[in-house]
Amino acid sequence: GAVVSQHPSWVICKSGTSVKIECRSLDFQATTMFWYRQFPKQSLMLMATSNEGSKATYEQGVEKDKFLINHASLTLSTLTVTSAHPEDSSFYICSAIYSGRTYNEQFFGPGTRLTVL
């Protein structure tokens, strides 16, 4: 149980285009979903926290107009990287928790590798 999927697993796009990444909880309803970014050999950095039906809370330094998050249902959250640039190339990972679990018991998706040319 507690499986989180992401789609696509990798994407290559041209600079200036927008990319949408989906995060789905497959066998549970996710009360909260998180979006992280991970650069090579570096820590996971929390970008934003998203609760179903409400606006996402962004971490300091993360541009909310560039990284659009939509948590439309209890099983789906999307991250759209708008007007992507090469410096946005990274590994984007989502995670989710469900009712009865603490924040610390997050279930992570497999990640999406974004390469912006």
Added chain:
Amino acid sequence: QKEVEQDPGPLSVPEGAIVSLNCTYSNSAFQYFMWYRQYSRKGPELLMYTYSSGNKEDGRFTAQVDKSSKYISLFIRDSQPSDSATYLCAMSVGNNDMRFGAGTRLTVKP
């Protein structure tokens, strides 16, 4: 100084060895300590979850927390090639704001 320090390695050991992975931290308010395993091109998987100080054992894995020294460890006994992965420590004060270490890359050679 980073809040969570973790030696990125790489660490290479022979099969069957005992592996010791460590993290230090600066925020004495951290109460929850986690270890995640991350295989290449995959998301992290929760391995161990500990509250406050002490030891926790799960099969071949033992997590230790020493809050007085601000030091946590993960021990892997009888290491296997399938244990080859990056191990991330993580910690939080409460139900928010989890901080991750950079991860230690481990290779267990057959």
